[in-house]
Amino acid sequence: MAPEKSGYYYPNKFARIFILAMEEIMGANGLKAILNLAGLKEY
Known part of the structure; x- marks a missing residue:
């Protein structure tokens, strides 16, 4: 069964x-820093 679109x-x-x-x-560390500041640590 295919997932729903x-x-x-x-x-x-x-x-x-x-x-x-x-x-x-920015590099991987720069992107991680921006995501952490945005409260998106899980990404």
């Missing part, structure tokens, strides 16, 4: 591209 394909894809670009520019 959420309908959020493009927003998820955009966010992934944005986060990968941030990591490329």
Whole structure:
């Protein structure tokens, strides 16, 4: 049984591209610092 589609394909894809670009520019530690400041430590 296939999982139900959420309908959020493009927003998820955009966010992934944005986060990968941030990591490329700032490095892994810089991205982690930004996510920690935003309260998103689990990401």
